[in-house]
Amino acid sequence: xxNLPKAVFINEEGPxxxxxxxxxxxxxxxxxxxxxxxxxxxxxHMQIVSFVNPKRVPGMADAxxxxxxxxxxxxVEYTGLSLNEKGLERALATxxxxxxxxxxxxxxxxxxxxNNNKSFAEQEAYNHRVLSIYKELDIPVTRGxxxxxxxxxxxxDIQPAQVLTQLRQIFAIAAEHGVNIELVSLADTMAWAxxxxxxxxxxxxxxxxxxxxxxxxLHDTRGMAIANAFAGLEMGVDxxxxxxxxxxxxxxxxxxxxxxxxxxxxxxxMCEEMGIHTGIDLEKLLECARLAEDIVGHPLPGSxxxxxxxxxxxxxxx
Amino acid sequence: xxNLPKAVFINEEGPxxxxxxxxxxxxxxxxxxxxxxxxxxxxxHMQIVSFVNPKRVPGMADAxxxxxxxxxxxxVEYTGLSLNEKGLERALATxxxxxxxxxxxxxxxxxxxxNNNKSFAEQEAYNHRVLSIYKELDIPVTRGxxxxxxxxxxxxDIQPAQVLTQLRQIFAIAAEHGVNIELVSLADTMAWAxxxxxxxxxxxxxxxxxxxxxxxxLHDTRGMAIANAFAGLEMGVDxxxxxxxxxxxxxxxxxxxxxxxxxxxxxxxMCEEMGIHTGIDLEKLLECARLAEDIVGHPLPGSxxxxxxxxxxxxxxx
Numbered sequence: 001x002x003n004l005p006k007a008v009f010i011n012e013e014g015p016x017x018x019x020x021x022x023x024x025x026x027x028x029x030x031x032x033x034x035x036x037x038x039x040x041x042x043x044x045h046m047q048i049v050s051f052v053n054p055k056r057v058p059g060m061a062d063a064x065x066x067x068x069x070x071x072x073x074x075x076v077e078y079t080g081l082s083l084n085e086k087g088l089e090r091a092l093a094t095x096x097x098x099x100x101x102x103x104x105x106x107x108x109x110x111x112x113x114x115n116n117n118k119s120f121a122e123q124e125a126y127n128h129r130v131l132s133i134y135k136e137l138d139i140p141v142t143r144g145x146x147x148x149x150x151x152x153x154x155x156x157d158i159q160p161a162q163v164l165t166q167l168r169q170i171f172a173i174a175a176e177h178g179v180n181i182e183l184v185s186l187a188d189t190m191a192w193a194x195x196x197x198x199x200x201x202x203x204x205x206x207x208x209x210x211x212x213x214x215x216x217x218l219h220d221t222r223g224m225a226i227a228n229a230f231a232g233l234e235m236g237v238d239x240x241x242x243x244x245x246x247x248x249x250x251x252x253x254x255x256x257x258x259x260x261x262x263x264x265x266x267x268x269x270m271c272e273e274m275g276i277h278t279g280i281d282l283e284k285l286l287e288c289a290r291l292a293e294d295i296v297g298h299p300l301p302g303s304x305x306x307x308x309x310x311x312x313x314x315x316x317x318x
Numbered sequence: 319x320x321n322l323p324k325a326v327f328i329n330e331e332g333p334x335x336x337x338x339x340x341x342x343x344x345x346x347x348x349x350x351x352x353x354x355x356x357x358x359x360x361x362x363h364m365q366i367v368s369f370v371n372p373k374r375v376p377g378m379a380d381a382x383x384x385x386x387x388x389x390x391x392x393x394v395e396y397t398g399l400s401l402n403e404k405g406l407e408r409a410l411a412t413x414x415x416x417x418x419x420x421x422x423x424x425x426x427x428x429x430x431x432x433n434n435n436k437s438f439a440e441q442e443a444y445n446h447r448v449l450s451i452y453k454e455l456d457i458p459v460t461r462g463x464x465x466x467x468x469x470x471x472x473x474x475d476i477q478p479a480q481v482l483t484q485l486r487q488i489f490a491i492a493a494e495h496g497v498n499i500e501l502v503s504l505a506d507t508m509a510w511a512x513x514x515x516x517x518x519x520x521x522x523x524x525x526x527x528x529x530x531x532x533x534x535x536l537h538d539t540r541g542m543a544i545a546n547a548f549a550g551l552e553m554g555v556d557x558x559x560x561x562x563x564x565x566x567x568x569x570x571x572x573x574x575x576x577x578x579x580x581x582x583x584x585x586x587x588m589c590e591e592m593g594i595h596t597g598i599d600l601e602k603l604l605e606c607a608r609l610a611e612d613i614v615g616h617p618l619p620g621s622x623x624x625x626x627x628x629x630x631x632x633x634x635x636x
Contacts, residue, residue, distance in 0.1 A: 004514070151628070156635050191625060195548045196322070196592040222628075223584040223621025227545040230513045259625065266541040274514040301619075303541025307509060307577065310469070310540075317474050 005238035007277040010264060011215070012038055012046040014292060015066075016081055017260050018247025020050055020059045022296050028062045030295045032069040037288045038244060039073040042280040043264075047241075049080045051087035067094040083116050088130065092137070101134040101141030103127050103173050103181065105166040108152035111189065115147070124173065131177040141177075144170035145185040149201065151192020158192070160204035167205065183213040183239070188228065191221030191259060195231035202235040215239040220246060220301070221259035226270060229262050233276065242267050245289035246301035263302040265289050273310065282309050323556035325595040328582060329533070330356055330364040332610065333384075334399055335578050336565025338368055338377045340614050346380045348613045350387040355606045356562060357391040360598040365559075367398045369405035385412040401434050406448065410455070419452040419459030421445050421491050421499065423484040426470035429507065433465070442491065449495040459495075462488035463503040467519065469510020476510070478522035485523065501531040501557070506546065509539030509577060513549035520553040533557040538564060538619070539577035544588060547580050551594065560585050563607035564619035581620040583607050591628065600627050 015035050019026055035048050048070070054061035063080065072078060077098040080091045091097050104127065106112040109120050118126060134141050146166045151157050167184060174181045186201065202214055216232045218225040218240070229240055241261050248260020265285045268278045282304075289305040333353050337344055353366050366388070372379035381398065390396060395416040398409045409415050422445065424430040427438050436444060452459050464484045469475050485502060492499045504519065520532055534550045536543040536558070547558055559579050566578025583603045586596045600622075607623040 153631055154635075156632055192628060194588055194591045220621065221625035222587060223544055223581065223625070224588060226541055227548040227588065230545040230548060263541065269540060270512055270542060270545065273512045303538065307539035307541070310510060313471055314474055317472075 003236045004233050004274065005236055005276060007238065007279070008233070008271055009045070009239045010043065010267065010278060010280065011239070011241045012043045012244060012264055013217075013241050013261055014038070014244035014247040014264065016047040016050050017243045018245075018292065018296065020052075020057050021248055022059055024297070026059070026295060028065050028069060031062070031066050034244075034288065034291055034295055035066070035070050035078075037291055038285075039071070039076050041284040041288060042278075043285075044075060044279070045077045045079070047079045047081055051080050051082045051090040064090065064094060067096050070096075072096065084126070085130065085133070088133065099137075099139050100143060101131070101139045101179075102143040102145055102185075103131070103141065103170045104145050104147075105170055106147040107158045107162050107166050108148040108155040110154035111148045111152045114154065115189075124169070127173050128176070131173065131179065134179075135177065141174070141179040142182045143185065144174070144181050144183070145187065146170075147187045148189045149186040149193075150188045150197050151190060153190045160201045163201055164204060164208060167209070181212070183215060185215035185217055185239075185241070187217035188219055189217075191219040191224065193218065193228050194224060195227045198228045198231040199235055202232060202237060206235070213239060215241065217241040218262045219248075219259050220262055225262035226266055229267055230270065233271070233274075240267060244285065244302075245292040245305060247292055247296070260301070263289075263304075265302055265304050269304045269309065282311065321554045322551050322592065323554055323594060325556065325597070326551070326589055327363070327557045328361065328585065328596060328598065329557070329559045330361045330562060330582055331535075331559050331579055332356070332562035332565040332582065333364065333366040334368050335365075335561045336563075336610065336614065338370075338375050339566055340377055342615070344377070344613060346383050346387060349380070349384050352562075352606065352609055352613055353384070353388050353396075355602075355609055357389070357394050359602040359606060360596075361603075362393060362597070363395045363397070365397045365399055369398050369400045369408040382408065382412060385414050388414075390414065402444070403448065403451065406451065417455075417457050418461060419449070419457045419497070420461040420463055420503075421449070421459065421488045422463045422465075423488055424465040425476045425480050425484050426466040426473040428472035429466045429470045432472065433507075442487070445491050446494070449491065449497065452497075453495065459492070459497040460500040461503065462492070462499050462501070463505065464488075465505045466507045467504040467511075468506045468515050469508060471508045478519045481519050482522060482526060485527070499530070501533060503533035503535055503557075503559070505535035506537055507535075509537040509542065511536065511546050512542060513545045516546045516549040517553055520550060520555060524553070531557060533559065535559040536580045537566075537577050538580055543580035544584055547585055548588065551589070551592075558585060562603065562620075563610040563623060565610055565614070578619070581607075581622075583620055583622050587622045587627065600629065 049063035082088045218228045242264035243261035244264045246260045246263035268280050286305050367381035400406045536546045560582035561579035562582045564578045564581035607620050611618050
């Protein structure tokens with residue numbers, strides 16, 4: 001229990017995760033409404049759009065319009081996801097987003113091919129190209145990321161050794177370009193992780209890179225996200241991606257197989273109740289979760305927005 | 319990690335938890351259909367009905383009919399919940415249920431009053447009376463239970479010291495009647511627990527009663543149940559109540575604020591994926607979860623029944 005961090009940093013990904021996958025046309029103004037409401041909760045980092053092919057992801061065709069429409073709050077960083085040079089150019093062109101350099105890897109080549117249409121070699125080449133662009137534009141690079149870090153629907157289980165291989169490649173690429181990687185994000189992209197595999201993989205990384213900061217990106221397809229987050233906390237992980245109301249997931253099966261990231265307000269509830277500081281106003285965040293449900297027009301999987309906070313119950317008792 | 323048990327025992331409570339709370343008239347035959355299907359999954363213990371006032375809980379008015387209708391499977395124990403002598407008599411009269419003696423306590427007197435209509439003193443007197451009945455009928459008593467062991471909507475947080483007070487009373491009552499308590503069940507009745515409070519309370523009990531077996535009864539109202547179960551496993555807890563598909567919860571808010579026990583198949587998935595033996599066939603259990611949804615006629619909160627097992631994905635890869 002002693003390893004629990006004193007504070008955690010939460011990256012909100014609900015707008016990007018959720019709106020890219022929802023069926024039906026969500027009006028741009030309502031996307032902006034949610035982002036602006038989230039800006040007022042104490043969150044300091046939000047991924048709000050993705051710059052992807054609008055033919056493949058029609059829900060993100062209005063990405064530029066969303067970015068133009070928000071009212072940025074001082075102290076909050078807004079980012080957009082890009083998977084290739086074209087996406088990076090679009091993100092830079094908005095001039096309103098924080099563009100974070102990163103070396104992006106995937107532990108499963110089969111998934112990389114499906115998701116990014118690249119082989120391992122092509123992904124490595126892409127990382128070299130994009131690092132040159134970052135350098136040209138003076139964009140600092142401090143982050144690596146590894147998709148499918150715990151398992152893959154097309155390759156099966158991913159062992160800690162495979163993650164370490166990816167990580168060594170990240171450091172090798174970084175060294176070639178003279179950049180210093182301080183943080184690696186491990187994504188349980190297809191929800192294969194258990195609390196035990198989280199502990200094993202994080203532990204294996206800690207053994208080799210004790211000072212590397214670790215971020216977890218945990219999908220909830222099999223209901224393990226909050227337990228996986230707790231396992232991460234116990235390993236001292238202090239940075240998580242999360243999705244308000246549990247936004248995201250499979251658009252073909254309604255709310256039921258919702259497979260967004262770990263629900264932000266449930267994660268904030270767990271942390272704060274365990275004495276871990278998040279800097280986020282849970283009651284305001286619960287309002288955002290209800291707003292998100294109103295916007296998508298169907299129930300979302302978050303629990304605390306239904307069960308209510310304990311702070312509110314405690315206040316009523318005194 | 320080293321404390322994870324090699325095997326866990328799961329008490330299925332879905333039929334009792336779920337059918338007592340569902341709105342609308344669920345036909346007795348369909349309740350029986352689910353119980354018989356669950357009997358075929360490898361589960362060894364099931365609480366299938368409660369013997370309570372049919373005016374207060376109309377969904378359990380057919381309890382005797384359900385018990386008469388099932389096809390008991392050898393090796394499976396079927397139980398019914400009773401909160402008073404009248405309920406105990408009804409359970410005994412069925413002659414088909416395993417009647418388990420227990421000393422039932424509650425860490426919150428305010429909740430005891432609301433749920434069982436008894437003060438602490440009345441509950442103690444009830445335990446003495448019921449222990450005499452057990453003795454008369456040769457029903458062994460090896461179990462204590464503590465409701466609201468982590469917090470109460472009407473009293474607030476419950477500290478480990480309060481649970482230990484209840485536990486000492488259980489052992490004192492047991493001593494007076496010459497019975498030996500081997501197991502205590504801690505119920506997070508109103509979903510106040512976090513993984514940290516689970517560890518603290520279980521740890522506090524372990525310090526004083528190292529050989530006492532602990533069972534956890536975890537409600538999911540705030541989405542913490544699976545993380546709380548993992549925290550219990552890490553403390554060596556090897557017995558859990560659980561509810562297929564997450565049956566149970568609030569009938570007034572649809573599936574959203576579902577607050578049944580931790581979902582059985584999600585718990586089985588987590589355990590088996592971490593190498594903890596449950597003796598339960600996950601694929602058969604997933605079929606039961608889908609059957610439960612069909613019976614109640616609305617989505618239920620279980621995740622793995624939507625996301626699918628990993629065993630099936632692995633098999634498809636090889």
